[in-house]
Amino acid sequence: MRYKTIADAGIPVELVEAHAPVVLFHKVCLAFDDKVILQDVSFSVRAGHTKIFLGASGAGKSTILKLMLGLLRPDSGTIWVLGHRVDQMNEQEMMGVRHHMGMVFQEGALFDSLTVGENVGYKLYEETQMPLDDVRQRVEEVLGFVGLSEHIDKAPSALSGGQRRRVAIARAMAAKPTLLLYDEPTTGLDPMTSLTVDAEIIKLRDLERVTSVLVTHQLRDAFYVATHSAAPSGNGQPKMAPATAAKIEEADFVMLRDGVVAFEGSADELRQSEDPYLKTFLS
Amino acid sequence: MSVFQEGDWLTEFLKKSLLEVQEYVKLCFAAIRGSVSRPFYPRDVMEQIDIIGLGSLTVVILTGFFTGAVLVLQSGMTLDQFGARPYVGRLISATMIKELGPVLTALMLAGRVGAGIAAELGSMIVTEQISALRALGTDPVRKLVVPRVLAGFIMCPILTVVANTVGMLGGWIMATSQLRVASSVYWTSVVDGLYLQDVWMGIIKPFVLGFVIVTIGCHVGLRTSGGTQGVGRATTNAVVAASVTVLVVDFFLTRLLISVLF
Numbered sequence: 333m334r335y336k337t338i339a340d341a342g343i344p345v346e347l348v349e350a351h352a353p354v355v356l357f358h359k360v361c362l363a364f365d366d367k368v369i370l371q372d373v374s375f376s377v378r379a380g381h382t383k384i385f386l387g388a389s390g391a392g393k394s395t396i397l398k399l400m401l402g403l404l405r406p407d408s409g410t411i412w413v414l415g416h417r418v419d420q421m422n423e424q425e426m427m428g429v430r431h432h433m434g435m436v437f438q439e440g441a442l443f444d445s446l447t448v449g450e451n452v453g454y455k456l457y458e459e460t461q462m463p464l465d466d467v468r469q470r471v472e473e474v475l476g477f478v479g480l481s482e483h484i485d486k487a488p489s490a491l492s493g494g495q496r497r498r499v500a501i502a503r504a505m506a507a508k509p510t511l512l513l514y515d516e517p518t519t520g521l522d523p524m525t526s527l528t529v530d531a532e533i534i535k536l537r538d539l540e541r542v543t544s545v546l547v548t549h550q551l552r553d554a555f556y557v558a559t560h561s562a563a564p565s566g567n568g569q570p571k572m573a574p575a576t577a578a579k580i581e582e583a584d585f586v587m588l589r590d591g592v593v594a595f596e597g598s599a600d601e602l603r604q605s606e607d608p609y610l611k612t613f614l615s
Numbered sequence: 616m617s618v619f620q621e622g623d624w625l626t627e628f629l630k631k632s633l634l635e636v637q638e639y640v641k642l643c644f645a646a647i648r649g650s651v652s653r654p655f656y657p658r659d660v661m662e663q664i665d666i667i668g669l670g671s672l673t674v675v676i677l678t679g680f681f682t683g684a685v686l687v688l689q690s691g692m693t694l695d696q697f698g699a700r701p702y703v704g705r706l707i708s709a710t711m712i713k714e715l716g717p718v719l720t721a722l723m724l725a726g727r728v729g730a731g732i733a734a735e736l737g738s739m740i741v742t743e744q745i746s747a748l749r750a751l752g753t754d755p756v757r758k759l760v761v762p763r764v765l766a767g768f769i770m771c772p773i774l775t776v777v778a779n780t781v782g783m784l785g786g787w788i789m790a791t792s793q794l795r796v797a798s799s800v801y802w803t804s805v806v807d808g809l810y811l812q813d814v815w816m817g818i819i820k821p822f823v824l825g826f827v828i829v830t831i832g833c834h835v836g837l838r839t840s841g842g843t844q845g846v847g848r849a850t851t852n853a854v855v856a857a858s859v860t861v862l863v864v865d866f867f868l869t870r871l872l873i874s875v876l877f
Contacts, residue, residue: 459751
């Protein structure tokens with residue numbers, strides 16, 4: 333059946349308590365043939381918090397996002413997302429959980445054959461029976477949020493790399509997800525454009541209360557997201573400022589090394605770590 | 616290479632081949648299931664009918680016309696040896712409707728549509744658009760495969776009828792202008808040469824061939840790996856696999872239909 337609203341579409345979020353982890357990995361292992369991708373990976377992400385995965389290319393960072401989204405299945409271990417055990421779900425059941433999630437892919441993964449507006453409104457238009465006027469209104473709203481309102485009728489190929497990433501963020505947030513996953517959203521972008529993408533991630537987290545999982549190997553972006561916050565301002569443009577100590581504590585870092593969790597802790601703990609690998613990575 | 620290494624290679628090859636067949640069959644069943652259950656995307660079906668059907672019309676018309684024309688020229692010379700030139704229409708109708716129409720249309724579609732589908736879906740795989748679809752709560756089989764399969768299934772028979780008609784028209788032009796066969800003789804001969812069983816055979820075949828071409832294109836496209844180079848490889852594989860399969864399926868289908876219809 334086609335669903336009436338996004339809320340009707342998904343399986344209800346079933347957290348046992350308000351502060352229960354939104355995502356929970358317990359001893360997750362994954363290998364492709366002989367190559368071990370993840371080995372006994374355990375961590376949790378709490379509602380409204382940010383989890384930042386760091387690591388070299390091939391460390392298994394993007395794989396973790398795909399496991400959360402049910403695009404891959406672990407060989408062993410358990411994965412809970414939004415109160416549901418997803419490692420045993422079939423594709424049809426997983427669709428229900430995905431309705432509460434959004435993902436920003438590495439290169440945006442925008443649909444070439446659709447305009448920017450159609451990309452952003454894809455989920456609302458195709459998977460709900462929301463009236464077209466309401467879809468259009470929501471699309472304009474989220475494109476305004478990422479500052480791309482004037483590009484609504486353009487093809488994705490007519491946009492710059494940074495604009496495409498921001499459209500991807502708009503698409504992921506259009507259906508008001510509870511959990512947003514970012515797969516290297518700033519890779520390949522210049523520093524200034526990266527900052528605008530970082531700002532969108534912070535705005536979504538702080539203004540829309542979306543739990544965020546960020547995978548990156550761009551240290552500057554990781555620390556910027558962890559140490560800054562957004563607040564509403566009088567002129568309608570959110571104000572970016574250094575985060576308070578309590579807010580910084582809400583951002584956790586996980587360092588992956590060859591599929592194993594090599595570090596888990598706050599930004600300060602990561603900076604002060606004496607581990608030679610971490611020191612090399614951070615230098 | 617030792618005997619053991621050869622054995623390993625053979626085992627791996629057989630395993631890979633069986634896996635491909637298994638995945639292809641699974642995709643076919645998923646496509647059939649998706650065609651008769653919701654969610655269904657009618658807009659995409661119409662779009663694919665336009666792309667696969669109307670988009671292939673020119674190439675099918677040209678193929679049908681020149682095949683019919685050259686068939687008359689070639690068979691005219693042979694029939695002359697028996698003084699059977701007036702029967703050229705009978706030969707054209709039987710050959711075009713039973714065999715050449717369905718097979719040549721299918722081969723043209725394998726080249727044009729099979730390649731297009733494999734390239735499009737392959738590109739979507741390597742740019743993570745398929746993963747994005749799944750992340751957005753859409754089943755790629757229902758959204759991408761089912762509309763293409765339905766469009767191929769519906770349009771292949773229609774295009775075949777067009778190819779047959781145009782082929783017989785091409786034959787008529789050659790028969791009247793080059794072989795000096797009267798129009799009435801040609802068309803009477805065309806009708807005389809046709810039996811109801813022939814028409815059934817000519818109609819049933821393209822349904823199956825249309826399904827085969829599109830499902831192979833989708834299967835190869837969705838299993839693309841290896842970046843842009845992989846997309847090129849997938850496109851080539853789709854055309855080769857679909858073309859060969861069309862000929863093989865046509866042979867077995869012909870045998871089956873002969874035993875059932877005649």
